[in-house]
Amino acid sequence: MVRRFRSTLTVKLFRDFWRLRGQAVAIALVIAAGVGTMVMAVGLIGSLEATRDAYYDRYRFADVFAPLVRAPETVMTKVRLLPGVAAADSRITTRATLDVAQVAEPVTAQVHSLPSPRPEALHQLVLREGRLPDPRHPEEIVANEAFVKAAGLSIGDPVKAVLYGKQVELRLVGSVLSPEYVYVLSAGQIFPDNRRSAIIWMGREQLAAALDLNQAFNDVLVRLAPGASIPEVERRLDLLLGPYGGIGAYSREQQISDRFVAGEIDQLTTMATLLPPVFLLVAAFLLNIVLARLVDTEREVIGLLKAFGFPVRAIMLHYVQLATLLSIGGLALGIALGAWLGRGMAGIYQRFFAFPFLEFRIDGNAYLLAGAATLIPVVLGATTAVWRSARLSPADAMRPEAPPDYSSRAVTWLAGAVGPDEPSRIIVRGLLRRPIRSGLTVLGLAAATMLYVSSASPTASIGRMIDLGFGVADRSDLIVTFAEPRDARALHELERIPGVLRVQPFRAVGARLRSRQHEVREALSGVEQGGGLSRLIDLDGGTYEPPAAGAVLSGRTARRLGVGVGDTIEAAVTEGERPRFRLHVAAVLDSPFGSAASVDRASLNRLLREGNTLSGAYLQVDPIALPRVYSRLKASPMVAGVSARTAMLRTMNETIEQNFAIQTFFYVGLAMLVVVGVVYNSARISLSERARDLASLRVLGFRRREVAFVLLGEQALLVLLALPLGIWAGVELWRFLIGQFSTEMFTIPFDIDPRVFARSILLVAAAAAGTALLIRYRVDRLDLIRALKTRE
Amino acid sequence: MTRLAPEADERADAQRSLVYRVEGLTKTYGEGENAVHALRGVDLVASAGAMIVLLGPSGSGKSTLLNILGGLDHATSGHAWFHDRDVTAFDDDALTEYRRRNVGFVFQFYNLVASLTARENVSLITEISDNPMDPADALAMVGLEARLDHFPAQLSGGEQQRVAIARAIAKRPEVLLCDEPTGALDSQTGTRVLAALDQVNRELGTTTFVITHNAVIADIADEVLLFGDGRITGRRHNAVRASPMGLTW
Secondary structure, three states, X not given: OHXXXXXXXXXXXXXXXXXXXXXXXXXXXHHHHHHXXXXXXXXXXXXXXXXXXXXHHHOOOOOEEEEEEEEEOOHHHHHHHOOOEEEEEEEOEEEEEEEOOOOOOOEEEEEEEOOOOOOOOOOOOEEEEEXXXXXXXXXXXXXXXXXXXXXXXXXXXXXXXXXXXXXXXXXXXXXXXXXXXXXXXXXXOOOOOOOOEEEEEEOHHHHHHXXXXXXXXXXXXXXXXXXXXXXXXXXXXXXXXXXXXXXXOXXXXXXXXXXXHHHHHXXXXXXXXXXXXXXXHHHHHXXXXXXXXXXXXXXXXXXXXXXXXXXXXXXXXXXHHHHHHHHHHHHHHHHHHHHHHHHHHHHHHHHHOOOOXXXXXXXXXXXXHHHHHHHHHHHHHHHHHHHHHHOOOHHHHHOOOOOOOOOOHHHHHHHHHHOOOXXXXXXHHXXXXXXXXXXXXXXXXXXXXXXXXXHHHHHHHHHHHHHHHHHHXXXXXXXEEEEEEEEHHHHHHHHHOOOEEEEEEEEEEEEEEEOOOOEEXXXXXXXXXXXXXXXXXXXXXXXXXXXXXXXXXXXXXXXXXXXXXXXXXXXXXXXXXOOEEEEEEEEEEOOOEOOOEEEEHHHHHHHOOOOOEEEEEEEEEOHHHHHHHHHHXXXXXXXXXXXXXXXXXXXXXXXXXXXXXXXXXXXXXXXXXXXXXXXXXXXXXXXXXXXXXXXXXXXXXXXXXXXXXXXXXXXXXXXXXXXXXXXXXXXXXXXXXXXXXXXXXXXXXXXXXXXXXXXXXXXXXXXXXXXXXXXXXXXXXXXXXXXXXXXX | OOOOOHHHHHHHHHHHHEEEEEEEEEEEEOOHHHOEEEEEEEEEEEEOOOEEEEEOOOOOOHHHHHHHXXXXXXXXXXXXXXXXXXXXXXXXXXXXXXXXXXXXXXXXXXXXXXXXXXXXXXXXXXXXXXXXXXXXXXXXXXXXXXXXXXXXXXXXXXXXXXXXXXXXXXXXXXXXEEEOOOOOOOHHHHHHHHHHHHHHHHHHOOEEEEEXXXXXXXXXXXXXXXXXXXXXXXXXXXXXXXXXXXXXO
């Protein structure tokens, strides 16, 4: 029975589709935006996870890390025998400053002994260029590829280093990748600065000699046996390594590079759960109104088909097929878009994440998910739209619908109050008579505005973060970190360098901070009273002096510890004498980035039972003298690290600009697609419903623009209602995302650039106006005579 | 300035009392073999204040003529002067202005805006007119003073059509063009609508064209034009116009 009717209905199907092609394209674009972001995000999550897992596994990335001061190699036998430990390696790790001809500033380097060549060794290196160092040539080193490229080094280049107070001449023989450094970040940075921070690996014997660690080590890497408990292994490691100056074992979750990779995957997950549903709901709504209108106009056709004996399911199937046909293009386009964007994003990731390979791959699940998310609402929507008409008896369906009744008192009153003239009343009453559709249209447009506002806002907030961090909190030009704590003489040494205008010392020690319930491993910073170069600040830019007694906790640390002002925490220092003491929480400050816990430097010195000791200093330097200051610092045996603020700031700004330019461009495109999709469909539907009214107005002598006002005024009103809602939602979404993006290392302050609002309004208005022009063209070509001969 | 000859003055006077003068009007849809000749050469004059009924079967060209006279459609050839202006030479904008200032329309399916009340449907037009009637007065003329604030959905077909008439006359147009105004109505309701048209024609002196295929209605006219196959096939003058209230069909 169904089969016999199929061919005619198929012809109708394709004709209807062709007739609706304009709207089909608009819907397809919105679906494509949803499917595209979904396929991209889901594909990237899968690709990143698979790549990370394979990389970690193949190159034997450790599960637990245990730094210490010095232990004889024999201790490793005991480590390997600990329950839960599958494999363990020792190594030597230190910091150094490098002097590289190609980079003006001193390069801060993390130095590791090379992993042993055994196949089961942990943290194996991926050789990218050149070769690994030859044990017979102690001066040979390899460095991380990102640094080699950013600094413009070539294989064979000499590298001068100050290693534990000794000047050594090294030579680069290769560039490598390591699973430990997928993301390279130095302290105080929120973006990698590959030109000025390096990771180098060198022969263990050479390093041991420099650090006086022959037959000894200061770092342990552990891979766990399946099912081993991390806290238990950490506890046993701490017990074992405590006597050797163990600083405290920590797991991969706290390892900085892994934390960033995991953070990126989390952000993608947030994006995959937030964005595509918005687009797909908008698309489902559009399809629904298009179909509902089509079914309305085809009510009589449906009655006729039923009268001729077409079964209801054949009629339903017909419209479901049409709905599928209308959305399938968007689905295909979305998958292609998602694959393209995914590949592009994978390329961007490779700039920030040093994976040996990162292939963007979409697995079957992503396709399945995209298909289901698109087609299920479409089929449901089509079925509901048709059901209303299909269940009517043929006779009822073939009778035209009664004219719409606008006599609801609320609608009349409101329109009377709002509309000063009749065309305005037509607009307002038309919108109020279909509150759900009008509401959903407003929501669709608001979603587009929201998307733009929330994606254009990071620039302002991150700019604000950098302003606060570099303009208010830290106004130094250089931060010098010593290899070991020094006394006041070191300070004078720095002050005596020509060109150094001002010096502010700081003290920092690693510590475990404990509250009754929680423990965090953080640095405890000693901040100078009255220091003008580095200050404690809050997110509003207010500055604070360190209290004479007690600690200032960052909001993040206070939340993790579950403490507030007036509470007491315990600090267990993990360096030197390892004193333990209690600290009163004097204040909690939410600051963009910086120390987890700060105390007055003099009190910290007292708590550490030491004299006037410092870990480093903030320097203000005459810009002209910078090169000379650099060369002095590069050669200074006491300096382990130099952070050049201006260079760092420049890199940060470049990264932000590149990143957010791409991102903003991407979201602007998506927002415009939604606006065009919603406005075009909403206006087309309205035009089809109003064609007769509008043609009548033309006949009655209304000019083209007066008639267009009725139709486009309606759309304009919807846009006007949507804009404030969308801006508000965008601001709130950004506020929510800030919470998601802020890590333990930095908090993004909430800031909105008012220009973003202006641009969002311009963008939405421009997209809507462009679409309106298309519609206006149709209004101008209304068939006046036909409108008079037909009844609605 | 050229001095007009006495004969020219007389012709000008005669033209002033003429609202329409139509010569050799044709309208062809399509081309070649598929061409449909809706009008095959129509000539007529309509004097001010006349009630003219165009009578003929469907497809005979009545609506096409009215559409051209009303400025809704372009003629293929020939001329239609509204006073001294040739409507067939108007561009789209001029046609819009012409409809706006001079022509009132009444259609078979009323073409009211469903979201506006009776009063508002009339105001819609009075707002864009130079010297309009008060909408309430226009509705009172067609006997709808008690239904001012009703929406179309709350009115009967005859009432809706009378709202359409009130809307058409409220701007005091010179001509009222009515295309099958009673086509969708029963006889009793239809006569009330015709009575309203008759009253407007008599009281305001609006030149009124009524299209119908219902021969009974022809009796209310001053002049009846019989249409067939795109031509005027006959003309009739009624010495006395019948009262619409007496008609039945």
